[in-house]
Amino acid sequence: MSDIQAPSLAPLLGQLAALLGPRGILTDPQDVLPHLSDWRALYQGRSPCVLRPASTAELAAVVKLCAAAGAPLVPQGGNTSMVGGATPDEGGRQLIVSLARLNRLRDIDPLDMTMTAEAGVIVKAAQEAAAGAGCLFPLSFGGEGTATIGGVLSTNAGGNTTVRYGNARELMLGLEVVLPDGQVVHGLRRLRKDNTGYALRHLFVGAEGTLGFITAAVLRLFPRARASEVALCAVRDEDAALALFRRFRDRDETAVRAFEYMSGTGVGFYARFIEGGSVPLATPGEHVVLVDLASSRPSSGENSGLRALMEAVLEEALEAGEVLDAAIGESEAQRAAIWRIREEHPEAQKREGASVKNDVSVPVSKTPELIRRASAACRALMPGIRPVPFGHMGDGNIHMNLQQPEGMDPAAFLARSHDIMDTVNEVVRDLGGSFSAEHGIGRLKTDMMEAWRGGAELDVMRRIKAAIDPQGIMNPGKVLP
Numbered sequence: 156m157s158d159i160q161a162p163s164l165a166p167l168l169g170q171l172a173a174l175l176g177p178r179g180i181l182t183d184p185q186d187v188l189p190h191l192s193d194w195r196a197l198y199q200g201r202s203p204c205v206l207r208p209a210s211t212a213e214l215a216a217v218v219k220l221c222a223a224a225g226a227p228l229v230p231q232g233g234n235t236s237m238v239g240g241a242t243p244d245e246g247g248r249q250l251i252v253s254l255a256r257l258n259r260l261r262d263i264d265p266l267d268m269t270m271t272a273e274a275g276v277i278v279k280a281a282q283e284a285a286a287g288a289g290c291l292f293p294l295s296f297g298g299e300g301t302a303t304i305g306g307v308l309s310t311n312a313g314g315n316t317t318v319r320y321g322n323a324r325e326l327m328l329g330l331e332v333v334l335p336d337g338q339v340v341h342g343l344r345r346l347r348k349d350n351t352g353y354a355l356r357h358l359f360v361g362a363e364g365t366l367g368f369i370t371a372a373v374l375r376l377f378p379r380a381r382a383s384e385v386a387l388c389a390v391r392d393e394d395a396a397l398a399l400f401r402r403f404r405d406r407d408e409t410a411v412r413a414f415e416y417m418s419g420t421g422v423g424f425y426a427r428f429i430e431g432g433s434v435p436l437a438t439p440g441e442h443v444v445l446v447d448l449a450s451s452r453p454s455s456g457e458n459s460g461l462r463a464l465m466e467a468v469l470e471e472a473l474e475a476g477e478v479l480d481a482a483i484g485e486s487e488a489q490r491a492a493i494w495r496i497r498e499e500h501p502e503a504q505k506r507e508g509a510s511v512k513n514d515v516s517v518p519v520s521k522t523p524e525l526i527r528r529a530s531a532a533c534r535a536l537m538p539g540i541r542p543v544p545f546g547h548m549g550d551g552n553i554h555m556n557l558q559q560p561e562g563m564d565p566a567a568f569l570a571r572s573h574d575i576m577d578t579v580n581e582v583v584r585d586l587g588g589s590f591s592a593e594h595g596i597g598r599l600k601t602d603m604m605e606a607w608r609g610g611a612e613l614d615v616m617r618r619i620k621a622a623i624d625p626q627g628i629m630n631p632g633k634v635l636p
Contacts, residue, residue, distance in 0.1 A: 164203055164248065166224075167220060167221065167226055168180075168182070168203065168204060170220050171204070171217060171220060171221075174213070174216055174217065174220070175206065175208060175209075175213065175217070178207065178209075178256075179206065179207045179213070179256075180204055180205070180206055180207065181204060181205040182204045186205070187202060187203075187204065187205055187251075189234075190202070190205050190234065190251050190253065191242070191243065191251075192242065193234065193236050193237075193238075193239045193240075193241065193242045194234065194235050194236060194237065194298075195237060195239075195512075197598075197599065198239040198242040198598060200242045200243035200244055200245055200249070201243065201244075201246065202229070202243045202247065202249055202250060203247065203248075203250065204250055204251070205231075205253050206252045206253065207253050207255060207256050208254075208256065208257070209256040209257070211331060211333065211339060211370045211371065214252070214254075214257070214333050214368060214370060215333050215338070215339050216337070217252065218333055218334075218335065218336070218368070219337030221250065221628065222336050222337060222626065222628060225626055225628065226248070226250055226628065227248065227249045227250065227627075227628045227629075227630075228249070228250055228252050228628055228629060229241065229242070229243045229249050229251050229252065229364075229630055230252050230254065230305070230309065230364035230368055230630060231251050231252065231253050231254070232253075232254055232255075232274065232275070232302065232303035232304075232305045232306030232309070233298065233301040233302040234301075235298040235301050235302045236306075236310070236594075236595070236597055237512065237514065237594040237595075237597075238591075238595055238596060238600055239597040239598035239633075240309075240310065240363045240364070240595050240596070240597030240598070240630075240633055241306070241364070241597075242598065244631075252368070253275075254273075254274040254275045254303065254305050254368070254370070255275045255303070257273040257274050257275040257305075257371070258273055258277075259272075259273045259276070260272050260273075260276060260284050261273065261371065263284060263285065263288045263290070263376075264345070265288050265289055265290055265376070268375060268376040268377065269328060269345045269373050269374065269375060269376060270284065270285060270292060270373070270374045270376055271343060271345075271371060271372070271373050271374075272284075272371065272372060272374060273304070273305075273370060273371045274303060274304055274306075274368070274369050274370050274371060274372070275304070275305065276303060276304045277299075277300065277301065277302070277303055277304075278294060278296075278299040278300075278302050278303065278304065278307060279299045279300045281294075281304060281374070282294075282299065285376050286379060288376075290376040290377065290378065290379055291376060291377045291378065291379045291380065292326075292374060292376055292377075293319070293320040293326070293377055294307060294312065294314055294316070294323060294326060295314050295315045295316050296312065296313070296315060297501060304372055304374070305368075305369045305370070305372075307323045308324075308327060308330070308359070308369050308372055309359070309360070309361070309362065309363050309369055310323075310593075310595040311324050311360050311361035311593070311595070313547065314547075314593070315415065315447075315547065316412055316413055317547060317550045317552070317593075318411060318412075318413060318547065318549030318550045319409075319413070320377065322593065323360065324360045324361065325375075326374050326375045327356065327360060327372055327373070327374060327375070328345055328346065328347070328374070328375060329344040329345065329346070329356060330342045330359055330360075330369055330371070330372050330373075331343050331369070331370045331371040332356075332359050332367045332368065332369055332370065333368040333370055334366075334367045334623065335366070335367055335623060335624040335626065335628055339370075340355065342355065342356055343371060343372075343373050344373065345373050358619065358623075361595070362634070363595050363596065363597065363630060363633050363634050364633070365620060365624065365629050365630045365634050365635070366620065366623045366624060366629060367623065367624075367629060377451075378451035380412070380449040380450065380451060381450065381451055381452060381453040382449070382450050382453060382460055382461050383412070383447070383449040383450075383461065383490065384446075384447075384448045384449075384461040384462055384464075384465045384484070385445065385446065385447050385448075385483070385484045385490040385493050386445070386446045386465055386469065386481055386482065386484070386493070387434070387435060387436060387443065387444075387445055387481065387482050387493045387496065388443065388444050388445075388446065388469065388472075388481040389436050389438060389439050389440040389442070389443055389478070389480040389481070390440075390444055390472075390477055391442070391476060391477055391479060392441075392523075393416075393442060393522070393523035393526045393527060395442070395472075395476075395477035395478070396416050396442055396522075396523070396548060397519070397520070397522060397523050397548065398472070398475075399444060399446070399468075399472050399477055399478060400414045400444075400519075400548060400549055402471060402472060403446060403448070403464075403468050404549075406464060406468055407464055409450075410448045410449065410450055410461060411446075411447075411448060412447045412448060412449040413445065413446075413447035413549065414444065414445070414446055414447070414547070414548055414549035415444060415447075415497050415545070415546065415547060415549075416442070416443075416444050416522070416526075416544070416545060416546060416547075416553065417442075417443045417444070417445070417496070417497060417500065417545040418441065418442065418443070418526075418542065418543055418544050418545060419439055419440055419441035419442065419443065420441075420542070421503070421543045421544075421545050421556075422439050423439075424500070424503035424504060424506075424507050424558075425496050425499050425503045427503070428502075428503045428506040428507060429499045429502065429503055432495075432496070432499065432503075435482040435489075436480050436481075436482055437480055438479065438480055439480075440479060440480075444548070445493060445494070445497050446465070448461045448464060448465055462483075465483060466483075469481050497545070500545050504543060504556060504558060507558060508559045508565055508568075509558075509559045509568045509569050510543065510556050510559065511556065511557045511568075511569070511571075511572045511575045511576060512554060513554065513555040513556065513575075513576055513579045513580075513590075514552070514554055514591055514592050514593060514594040515554075515579065515580070515583045515588055515589065515590055515591075515592055516550075516551045516553070516583075516588050516589045516592035516593075517551050517553075517583060517588035517589075518551055518587060518588070519549070519550065521551070521587070521588070522548050522551055522553055524586060525553055525555070525582060525583065525586055525588070526542075526544045526553060526555070528582045529544070529555050529578070529579045529582045529583070530542035532578045532579070532581070532582055533557050533575060533578055533579065536574065536575065536578050537560065537571065537575070538560070539561065539563070540557050540558070540559070540575075541557070541558040541560070541561075542556075542557055542558075543556045543557065543558050544556065551588075551592075552592040552593055555579050557575050557579075580603070584607075589607075590603050590607055595634075596633065596634045597633055597634075598632055598633060601632070601633070601635065601636045602636060604634070604636045613635075613636075616634075617635060620635060
């Protein structure tokens, strides 16, 4: 038994061990340790154990025992939160509940175009299972090889294809949920239309585990892409990037699968720090975009369909001076290599040094202004700071990241994190945006909720929390200030 374990928890842990068996509970400090820190290492918590139920029924029994004892619970999926949403606090009394063993794919129906997956199914595994059935599960982002279905629904994850398919919420039809008292909501309905009272499933998506445990979900599938084209483009400036997006959208909105913006600084970090990190542009410049087109209609020739669309729009943009240089992937390997430039941005930034990450969104039309104004404001706040904006320009979500000035002590830089975030958020608020686009609130941003969602909105959130979780045992310290 861990030395941080309070004596009052001993009887409960004994009951849980008897219920779950040796595979279902981790108490050795070395086994617990990997679950105590978040992906960005912003927080290091303490916990006496990790509970690992293997079924919804086991989890419901666990929750009933913990509710009776008043023991707080921290849900954990792939532990890829960017805001400390799955990390216990430092008190040592919060019990971690891993959903990793709830990893069955219960059903795939290519006619209904649905998949029923348990919370512990890895996103990449869900994508592969859908592909095996001739379908597409479109949720896609850098952490898809580790993140789980329960986690991405709990945070309403977005990602690279939101511009076409929507966030996790739009991909969910039904949920199975264990409530904070151990009751189970059996809502795994595959219906596209179901107007029977409150849509309870939507309460739990984006709630970050503060209202209950998502244990399984019915997910929407789509026809698989039979043709795709990917291009990397150096553009004149931020306005030219948005103009290029509009050209593609106006020509064929259904063809645009992703439209990603990257700064020249971020692309430079990729080329410098990532092994094999070549950039197929003669002069990348200060502003780069990735265009990904896809269609479920088969292409009948090299210069037809999507390739013709890609070439026609890029030719127009080149003539207009919006695009300065462009490279189109000629094979699946080349298309993957272009995408790697975008996906390795976080890792490249980590290798360059400390960075402050801002997951913000504004109306799509305001993205150029956001990038310009936030970059200028941060440079004024801290001379030498290096803005590294990148992300989903097609849906208005820019990761407005700021890299430490060269030679500055990383700890001293990170000590200014909240000043930097406040500087970015002043611009975001002025542009009618949000301080959290797809990463959630977690522990990192709870102090912002009062200013941004105070009044009636926050009051309703607190009422919902009090009604569903009156003891406050579900993921305490997250989301609500």
